Amino acid sequence: MTTSSRQQTPRDMGYRMPAEWEAHSAVWLQWPGRHPAAARDDDFCYQMTMEKTWMLMAAVLHREVRLEILAQSDAQRSHIFAIMNYYGFNMTRVSIHVTQVVDVWHRDTGPIFVVDGHGQVALTDWNFNGWGSYPEWADAERHIPQTVAGILGLPVFAAPLVSEGGAIEVNGSGSLMATRSSIINENRNPGMSRQQIEQGLGDYLGVDHFVWLSGAPADVCENLLGDGTDYHIDIAARFTGKNQVLYAWTDDTDDPRYPYLAQHLEELQAATDEDGNPLELQPLLLPEGGVYAIGERHDPALGTGSRFTDASYLNYLVTNNLVLIPAFGNVNDAPAQQALARCFPERRVVPIPVVSLTAEGGAIHCVTQQQPAA
Numbered sequence: 001m002t003t004s005s006r007q008q009t010p011r012d013m014g015y016r017m018p019a020e021w022e023a024h025s026a027v028w029l030q031w032p033g034r035h036p037a038a039a040r041d042d043d044f045c046y047q048m049t050m051e052k053t054w055m056l057m058a059a060v061l062h063r064e065v066r067l068e069i070l071a072q073s074d075a076q077r078s079h080i081f082a083i084m085n086y087y088g089f090n091m092t093r094v095s096i097h098v099t100q101v102v103d104v105w106h107r108d109t110g111p112i113f114v115v116d117g118h119g120q121v122a123l124t125d126w127n128f129n130g131w132g133s134y135p136e137w138a139d140a141e142r143h144i145p146q147t148v149a150g151i152l153g154l155p156v157f158a159a160p161l162v163s164e165g166g167a168i169e170v171n172g173s174g175s176l177m178a179t180r181s182s183i184i185n186e187n188r189n190p191g192m193s194r195q196q197i198e199q200g201l202g203d204y205l206g207v208d209h210f211v212w213l214s215g216a217p218a219d220v221c222e223n224l225l226g227d228g229t230d231y232h233i234d235i236a237a238r239f240t241g242k243n244q245v246l247y248a249w250t251d252d253t254d255d256p257r258y259p260y261l262a263q264h265l266e267e268l269q270a271a272t273d274e275d276g277n278p279l280e281l282q283p284l285l286l287p288e289g290g291v292y293a294i295g296e297r298h299d300p301a302l303g304t305g306s307r308f309t310d311a312s313y314l315n316y317l318v319t320n321n322l323v324l325i326p327a328f329g330n331v332n333d334a335p336a337q338q339a340l341a342r343c344f345p346e347r348r349v350v351p352i353p354v355v356s357l358t359a360e361g362g363a364i365h366c367v368t369q370q371q372p373a374a
Contacts (some may be wrong), residue, residue: 009203010157015114015122016206019172019239020318021344023373025121026066027319028106028148029054030367031080033072035298036102036137046298049356050104057324057364058094059087060350064320067094068151068371070101070144099147102140105362108164108229110369111145111156114206119374123149123156124204126163131229132187132218133301152371161200162188166232166366168205171239174274176207181215182230209274213237213264216257224256226293227310228301228361235312236264240343241280243273248312249283255290256308284339287311287330293359302361311355315363318344319370326363327351 010016032050034043058067071077077096085091101109108131111123125145130138149156161183169177178201184194198210215221215231222228227235237247247268249261271279291311293302313336316325323340327333333351341349354363 010114010122010124011203011206014116014118014206016116016172017112017114017124017168017170018372019170020370021240022172024065024319024370025373026068026371027061027317028068028070028110028369028371029058030070030101030104030106030109031072031076031096032104033076033101036140037298037300053352053354053357054367055083055087056352057368058084059089060322060324060352061319062089062093064322068148069094069096070106071096071098072101074098097151100140100143102137104367105166106144106369107166107234107366109141109144110165111148112165112168112205113370113372114157114204115372115374121372121374122154123152125156125158126165127159127161128164129162129188131164132185133228157204159200159204161192161197163201164229164232165369166229166234166362168201169233169238170205170207171242171273173242174207175209175211175239175242176201176205177211177213177237177239177245178233179213179215179231179236181217181221182232184212185230187218187230209272211268211271211279213267214260216260220256220260221310222301224306224308225310226302226306226308226359226361228299231260232366234315234365235310236261236314237268238314238316240282243277244280244282244343246282246284246314246339246343248286248314250286252288255286256306257286282339282343284313284336285332286313287328288332289330291328291330291355291358294355295359297359299360307359309358310361311358312363313340315358315365316340317364317368317370318347321347323347323349324352324364324368325349326354326358328355328358329353
Protein backbone atom coordinates (compact mmCIF):
# COMPACT_ATOMS: atom_id res chain seq x y z
CA MET A 1 0.00 0.00 0.00
CA THR A 2 1.17 3.52 -0.74
CA THR A 3 -0.20 6.78 0.57
CA SER A 4 -0.17 9.38 -2.18
CA SER A 5 0.86 12.99 -1.62
CA ARG A 6 -1.86 15.56 -1.14
CA GLN A 7 -0.06 17.69 -3.75
CA GLN A 8 -1.26 15.43 -6.58
CA THR A 9 -4.96 14.65 -6.44
CA PRO A 10 -6.80 11.67 -7.87
CA ARG A 11 -8.33 13.94 -10.52
CA ASP A 12 -4.82 15.04 -11.56
CA MET A 13 -4.05 11.35 -12.12
CA GLY A 14 -7.21 10.68 -14.12
CA TYR A 15 -9.32 9.03 -11.41
CA ARG A 16 -13.08 9.34 -11.04
CA MET A 17 -15.75 7.77 -8.87
CA PRO A 18 -17.79 5.41 -11.09
CA ALA A 19 -21.56 5.28 -11.06
CA GLU A 20 -22.91 2.48 -8.90
CA TRP A 21 -24.36 0.64 -11.89
CA GLU A 22 -20.91 0.11 -13.44
CA ALA A 23 -19.26 -3.33 -13.05
CA HIS A 24 -18.01 -4.44 -9.63
CA SER A 25 -15.33 -6.88 -8.54
CA ALA A 26 -16.52 -7.04 -4.91
CA VAL A 27 -18.94 -5.72 -2.31
CA TRP A 28 -17.63 -4.95 1.19
CA LEU A 29 -19.50 -5.48 4.47
CA GLN A 30 -18.79 -5.07 8.19
CA TRP A 31 -20.36 -7.94 10.10
CA PRO A 32 -22.60 -7.02 13.06
CA GLY A 33 -21.33 -7.84 16.53
CA ARG A 34 -21.72 -6.42 20.00
CA HIS A 35 -23.05 -2.87 19.68
CA PRO A 36 -20.57 -0.21 20.87
CA ALA A 37 -23.22 1.22 23.21
CA ALA A 38 -24.02 -2.16 24.79
CA ALA A 39 -23.61 -2.18 28.57
CA ARG A 40 -22.12 -5.69 28.77
CA ASP A 41 -19.42 -7.47 26.79
CA ASP A 42 -21.65 -10.55 26.48
CA ASP A 43 -24.63 -8.63 25.06
CA PHE A 44 -25.05 -9.99 21.52
CA CYS A 45 -28.70 -8.98 21.03
CA TYR A 46 -27.69 -6.51 18.32
CA GLN A 47 -25.81 -9.17 16.37
CA MET A 48 -28.65 -11.67 16.76
CA THR A 49 -31.13 -9.11 15.46
CA MET A 50 -29.02 -7.97 12.52
CA GLU A 51 -27.37 -11.18 11.40
CA LYS A 52 -30.41 -12.47 9.51
CA THR A 53 -30.29 -9.39 7.28
CA TRP A 54 -26.56 -9.86 6.63
CA MET A 55 -27.06 -13.52 5.76
CA LEU A 56 -29.89 -12.72 3.34
CA MET A 57 -27.78 -10.04 1.64
CA ALA A 58 -24.72 -12.23 1.50
CA ALA A 59 -26.59 -15.25 0.14
CA VAL A 60 -27.82 -13.24 -2.85
CA LEU A 61 -24.72 -11.13 -3.40
CA HIS A 62 -22.03 -13.79 -3.38
CA ARG A 63 -23.55 -15.51 -6.41
CA GLU A 64 -22.95 -12.39 -8.52
CA VAL A 65 -20.02 -10.56 -6.92
CA ARG A 66 -17.20 -11.40 -4.55
CA LEU A 67 -17.87 -10.64 -0.87
CA GLU A 68 -15.21 -9.00 1.31
CA ILE A 69 -16.22 -9.02 4.98
CA LEU A 70 -14.62 -7.25 7.95
CA ALA A 71 -15.01 -9.19 11.20
CA GLN A 72 -14.33 -8.05 14.77
CA SER A 73 -12.32 -11.07 15.93
CA ASP A 74 -10.99 -14.50 15.02
CA ALA A 75 -13.98 -15.98 16.88
CA GLN A 76 -16.40 -13.96 14.79
CA ARG A 77 -14.56 -14.92 11.62
CA SER A 78 -14.96 -18.61 12.53
CA HIS A 79 -18.63 -18.03 13.32
CA ILE A 80 -19.32 -16.33 9.97
CA PHE A 81 -17.48 -19.07 8.08
CA ALA A 82 -19.39 -21.79 9.94
CA ILE A 83 -22.88 -20.41 9.29
CA MET A 84 -22.12 -19.66 5.65
CA ASN A 85 -20.66 -23.10 5.17
CA TYR A 86 -23.73 -24.63 6.85
CA TYR A 87 -26.03 -22.85 4.41
CA GLY A 88 -24.01 -23.97 1.40
CA PHE A 89 -22.27 -20.74 0.43
CA ASN A 90 -19.53 -20.98 -2.17
CA MET A 91 -16.75 -19.93 0.21
CA THR A 92 -14.29 -19.39 -2.63
CA ARG A 93 -16.32 -16.22 -3.31
CA VAL A 94 -16.11 -14.92 0.26
CA SER A 95 -13.13 -13.46 2.15
CA ILE A 96 -13.31 -12.60 5.84
CA HIS A 97 -10.74 -10.20 7.30
CA VAL A 98 -10.24 -9.60 11.03
CA THR A 99 -9.71 -5.98 12.07
CA GLN A 100 -11.03 -3.42 14.53
CA VAL A 101 -14.66 -2.57 13.75
CA VAL A 102 -17.33 -1.45 16.20
CA ASP A 103 -20.46 -1.20 14.06
CA VAL A 104 -21.86 -2.01 10.63
CA TRP A 105 -21.96 1.22 8.57
CA HIS A 106 -19.24 0.40 6.05
CA ARG A 107 -20.60 2.81 3.42
CA ASP A 108 -19.56 5.60 5.79
CA THR A 109 -16.52 4.25 7.61
CA GLY A 110 -14.91 2.56 4.63
CA PRO A 111 -13.23 3.95 1.52
CA ILE A 112 -14.79 5.28 -1.65
CA PHE A 113 -13.22 3.58 -4.67
CA VAL A 114 -12.12 5.45 -7.80
CA VAL A 115 -10.89 4.25 -11.20
CA ASP A 116 -8.74 5.82 -13.90
CA GLY A 117 -8.95 5.68 -17.68
CA HIS A 118 -6.71 2.59 -17.76
CA GLY A 119 -8.93 0.62 -15.38
CA GLN A 120 -6.65 1.03 -12.37
CA VAL A 121 -8.44 1.15 -9.02
CA ALA A 122 -7.53 3.30 -6.01
CA LEU A 123 -9.21 4.26 -2.74
CA THR A 124 -10.12 7.58 -1.14
CA ASP A 125 -10.24 8.17 2.62
CA TRP A 126 -12.75 10.74 3.91
CA ASN A 127 -11.56 11.11 7.51
CA PHE A 128 -14.60 9.56 9.18
CA ASN A 129 -15.48 11.50 12.36
CA GLY A 130 -18.57 9.61 13.52
CA TRP A 131 -21.07 11.76 11.59
CA GLY A 132 -19.98 14.64 13.81
CA SER A 133 -21.61 12.92 16.81
CA TYR A 134 -19.56 9.84 17.84
CA PRO A 135 -15.87 10.77 18.14
CA GLU A 136 -15.09 7.62 20.15
CA TRP A 137 -16.50 5.39 17.40
CA ALA A 138 -14.64 7.42 14.81
CA ASP A 139 -11.36 6.89 16.67
CA ALA A 140 -11.95 3.13 16.52
CA GLU A 141 -12.92 2.94 12.83
CA ARG A 142 -11.02 5.76 11.14
CA HIS A 143 -8.35 3.25 10.11
CA ILE A 144 -10.71 1.25 7.86
CA PRO A 145 -9.92 2.86 4.47
CA GLN A 146 -6.18 2.40 5.08
CA THR A 147 -6.78 -1.17 6.27
CA VAL A 148 -8.84 -2.04 3.18
CA ALA A 149 -6.16 -0.51 0.96
CA GLY A 150 -3.58 -2.70 2.71
CA ILE A 151 -5.68 -5.82 2.19
CA LEU A 152 -6.00 -5.05 -1.52
CA GLY A 153 -2.51 -3.63 -2.06
CA LEU A 154 -3.94 -0.51 -3.69
CA PRO A 155 -3.07 3.19 -3.31
CA VAL A 156 -5.19 5.35 -1.00
CA PHE A 157 -5.68 9.12 -1.17
CA ALA A 158 -6.57 11.05 2.01
CA ALA A 159 -9.12 13.75 1.15
CA PRO A 160 -8.82 17.24 2.66
CA LEU A 161 -12.31 17.19 4.20
CA VAL A 162 -14.69 15.00 6.20
CA SER A 163 -17.53 13.09 4.58
CA GLU A 164 -19.13 9.66 4.38
CA GLY A 165 -19.96 7.42 1.45
CA GLY A 166 -23.70 7.64 2.09
CA ALA A 167 -23.48 11.41 1.72
CA ILE A 168 -22.26 11.17 -1.89
CA GLU A 169 -24.13 10.16 -5.06
CA VAL A 170 -22.56 10.38 -8.54
CA ASN A 171 -23.65 9.68 -12.10
CA GLY A 172 -20.13 8.61 -13.14
CA SER A 173 -19.79 11.27 -15.83
CA GLY A 174 -19.07 14.37 -13.77
CA SER A 175 -22.06 15.17 -11.54
CA LEU A 176 -22.28 14.74 -7.77
CA MET A 177 -25.44 15.04 -5.67
CA ALA A 178 -25.44 15.59 -1.90
CA THR A 179 -27.24 17.35 0.93
CA ARG A 180 -25.74 20.49 2.39
CA SER A 181 -26.72 19.43 5.91
CA SER A 182 -24.50 16.33 5.78
CA ILE A 183 -21.31 17.87 4.32
CA ILE A 184 -21.39 21.69 4.47
CA ASN A 185 -21.77 21.38 8.20
CA GLU A 186 -19.69 22.66 11.11
CA ASN A 187 -19.77 19.20 12.69
CA ARG A 188 -17.82 17.82 9.72
CA ASN A 189 -15.99 20.66 8.05
CA PRO A 190 -15.80 23.69 10.35
CA GLY A 191 -14.77 26.90 8.67
CA MET A 192 -14.84 25.43 5.15
CA SER A 193 -16.84 27.22 2.48
CA ARG A 194 -19.01 25.51 -0.09
CA GLN A 195 -16.40 26.40 -2.72
CA GLN A 196 -13.62 24.75 -0.72
CA ILE A 197 -15.73 21.64 -0.15
CA GLU A 198 -16.62 21.40 -3.83
CA GLN A 199 -12.93 21.71 -4.69
CA GLY A 200 -12.07 18.81 -2.39
CA LEU A 201 -14.91 16.62 -3.66
CA GLY A 202 -13.98 17.42 -7.24
CA ASP A 203 -10.27 16.75 -6.78
CA TYR A 204 -10.76 13.41 -5.04
CA LEU A 205 -13.79 12.02 -6.90
CA GLY A 206 -13.23 13.48 -10.37
CA VAL A 207 -16.46 15.50 -10.51
CA ASP A 208 -17.04 19.08 -11.61
CA HIS A 209 -20.80 19.64 -11.30
CA PHE A 210 -22.78 19.68 -8.05
CA VAL A 211 -26.45 19.27 -7.23
CA TRP A 212 -27.05 20.36 -3.63
CA LEU A 213 -30.22 19.52 -1.72
CA SER A 214 -30.98 21.15 1.62
CA GLY A 215 -31.32 18.09 3.86
CA ALA A 216 -32.54 18.83 7.39
CA PRO A 217 -31.20 20.11 10.74
CA ALA A 218 -29.54 17.60 13.06
CA ASP A 219 -32.15 17.90 15.82
CA VAL A 220 -34.94 17.21 13.32
CA CYS A 221 -33.07 14.25 11.82
CA GLU A 222 -32.38 12.57 15.15
CA ASN A 223 -35.51 13.41 17.12
CA LEU A 224 -38.19 13.30 14.42
CA LEU A 225 -36.85 11.36 11.45
CA GLY A 226 -34.84 8.57 13.09
CA ASP A 227 -31.72 9.55 11.14
CA GLY A 228 -28.26 10.06 12.63
CA THR A 229 -26.49 11.19 9.45
CA ASP A 230 -27.82 14.76 9.02
CA TYR A 231 -29.88 13.47 6.06
CA HIS A 232 -27.59 11.52 3.74
CA ILE A 233 -28.39 11.75 0.05
CA ASP A 234 -29.06 7.99 -0.19
CA ILE A 235 -32.43 8.46 1.53
CA ALA A 236 -33.28 11.58 -0.49
CA ALA A 237 -32.36 11.14 -4.19
CA ARG A 238 -30.33 8.75 -6.38
CA PHE A 239 -29.04 8.86 -9.95
CA THR A 240 -30.24 6.02 -12.17
CA GLY A 241 -28.64 7.46 -15.31
CA LYS A 242 -26.68 10.48 -16.51
CA ASN A 243 -29.58 12.84 -15.84
CA GLN A 244 -32.21 10.43 -14.47
CA VAL A 245 -32.97 10.79 -10.76
CA LEU A 246 -35.25 8.92 -8.37
CA TYR A 247 -36.36 11.06 -5.45
CA ALA A 248 -38.08 10.19 -2.19
CA TRP A 249 -41.67 11.40 -2.00
CA THR A 250 -44.91 11.17 -0.05
CA ASP A 251 -48.27 12.86 -0.56
CA ASP A 252 -48.89 12.69 3.18
CA THR A 253 -48.42 16.24 4.45
CA ASP A 254 -48.45 14.91 8.03
CA ASP A 255 -45.30 12.87 7.39
CA PRO A 256 -42.49 14.64 9.31
CA ARG A 257 -40.28 14.43 6.20
CA TYR A 258 -42.77 16.16 3.92
CA PRO A 259 -41.47 19.77 4.15
CA TYR A 260 -37.90 18.60 3.48
CA LEU A 261 -38.98 16.43 0.55
CA ALA A 262 -40.91 19.33 -0.95
CA GLN A 263 -37.80 21.52 -0.70
CA HIS A 264 -35.70 18.80 -2.32
CA LEU A 265 -38.15 18.52 -5.21
CA GLU A 266 -37.92 22.26 -5.90
CA GLU A 267 -34.12 22.05 -5.87
CA LEU A 268 -34.08 19.05 -8.21
CA GLN A 269 -36.47 20.74 -10.62
CA ALA A 270 -34.06 23.67 -10.85
CA ALA A 271 -30.95 21.48 -11.27
CA THR A 272 -29.19 20.06 -14.35
CA ASP A 273 -26.54 17.48 -15.14
CA GLU A 274 -22.97 18.42 -16.04
CA ASP A 275 -23.99 19.22 -19.64
CA GLY A 276 -26.83 21.53 -18.65
CA ASN A 277 -29.61 19.01 -19.32
CA PRO A 278 -32.55 19.22 -16.91
CA LEU A 279 -32.93 16.24 -14.63
CA GLU A 280 -35.54 13.64 -15.53
CA LEU A 281 -37.26 13.11 -12.19
CA GLN A 282 -39.24 10.13 -10.98
CA PRO A 283 -40.77 9.90 -7.50
CA LEU A 284 -40.21 6.83 -5.35
CA LEU A 285 -42.91 6.75 -2.70
CA LEU A 286 -41.85 6.25 0.91
CA PRO A 287 -43.49 3.45 2.92
CA GLU A 288 -47.11 4.40 3.50
CA GLY A 289 -47.73 5.51 7.07
CA GLY A 290 -44.04 5.35 7.94
CA VAL A 291 -42.02 2.54 9.53
CA TYR A 292 -41.52 2.43 13.30
CA ALA A 293 -38.86 0.80 15.46
CA ILE A 294 -39.68 -2.45 17.23
CA GLY A 295 -38.19 -2.81 20.71
CA GLU A 296 -35.32 -0.76 22.10
CA ARG A 297 -33.00 1.10 19.76
CA HIS A 298 -29.29 0.61 20.32
CA ASP A 299 -28.27 4.00 18.90
CA PRO A 300 -28.59 6.48 21.79
CA ALA A 301 -28.80 9.52 19.49
CA LEU A 302 -32.03 8.48 17.77
CA GLY A 303 -35.21 9.81 19.30
CA THR A 304 -37.16 7.15 21.17
CA GLY A 305 -40.40 9.10 21.63
CA SER A 306 -41.96 8.72 18.19
CA ARG A 307 -39.96 5.58 17.26
CA PHE A 308 -40.17 6.89 13.67
CA THR A 309 -37.44 5.63 11.30
CA ASP A 310 -35.80 7.05 8.18
CA ALA A 311 -37.19 4.18 6.06
CA SER A 312 -36.62 4.88 2.36
CA TYR A 313 -36.63 2.55 -0.63
CA LEU A 314 -33.81 4.69 -2.04
CA ASN A 315 -31.40 2.98 0.34
CA TYR A 316 -30.81 0.22 -2.22
CA LEU A 317 -27.60 -1.24 -3.65
CA VAL A 318 -26.97 -1.70 -7.37
CA THR A 319 -24.36 -4.34 -8.21
CA ASN A 320 -23.65 -6.97 -10.86
CA ASN A 321 -26.97 -8.27 -12.21
CA LEU A 322 -28.74 -7.24 -8.99
CA VAL A 323 -30.55 -4.49 -7.17
CA LEU A 324 -31.00 -5.16 -3.45
CA ILE A 325 -33.90 -3.04 -2.22
CA PRO A 326 -35.17 -2.56 1.34
CA ALA A 327 -38.44 -4.29 2.22
CA PHE A 328 -40.59 -3.11 5.12
CA GLY A 329 -43.71 -5.28 4.84
CA ASN A 330 -45.51 -2.21 3.52
CA VAL A 331 -48.05 -1.73 0.73
CA ASN A 332 -45.48 0.37 -1.13
CA ASP A 333 -42.87 -2.41 -1.18
CA ALA A 334 -44.09 -3.89 -4.48
CA PRO A 335 -44.46 -0.54 -6.33
CA ALA A 336 -40.95 0.41 -5.25
CA GLN A 337 -39.56 -2.89 -6.54
CA GLN A 338 -41.36 -2.34 -9.85
CA ALA A 339 -39.93 1.18 -10.13
CA LEU A 340 -36.38 -0.12 -9.61
CA ALA A 341 -36.97 -2.87 -12.16
CA ARG A 342 -37.91 -0.20 -14.73
CA CYS A 343 -34.79 1.80 -13.93
CA PHE A 344 -32.48 -1.24 -14.13
CA PRO A 345 -34.24 -3.65 -16.52
CA GLU A 346 -31.21 -5.93 -16.96
CA ARG A 347 -30.94 -6.59 -13.22
CA ARG A 348 -32.89 -8.77 -10.82
CA VAL A 349 -34.53 -6.77 -8.03
CA VAL A 350 -34.33 -8.62 -4.70
CA PRO A 351 -36.17 -7.34 -1.59
CA ILE A 352 -34.34 -7.69 1.74
CA PRO A 353 -36.29 -7.24 5.02
CA VAL A 354 -34.64 -4.39 6.94
CA VAL A 355 -37.04 -3.09 9.61
CA SER A 356 -34.64 -3.82 12.49
CA LEU A 357 -31.70 -2.33 10.60
CA THR A 358 -33.66 0.79 9.67
CA ALA A 359 -34.60 1.27 13.32
CA GLU A 360 -30.88 1.93 13.88
CA GLY A 361 -30.78 4.61 11.17
CA GLY A 362 -29.98 2.96 7.84
CA ALA A 363 -30.57 0.17 5.34
CA ILE A 364 -28.84 -1.77 2.57
CA HIS A 365 -26.85 1.03 0.94
CA CYS A 366 -25.57 2.20 4.34
CA VAL A 367 -23.93 -1.13 5.18
CA THR A 368 -22.40 -2.02 1.80
CA GLN A 369 -19.68 -0.53 -0.39
CA GLN A 370 -19.00 -1.57 -3.97
CA GLN A 371 -15.48 -2.08 -5.29
CA PRO A 372 -15.41 -1.31 -9.03
CA ALA A 373 -13.97 -3.81 -11.44
CA ALA A 374 -10.46 -3.08 -12.68
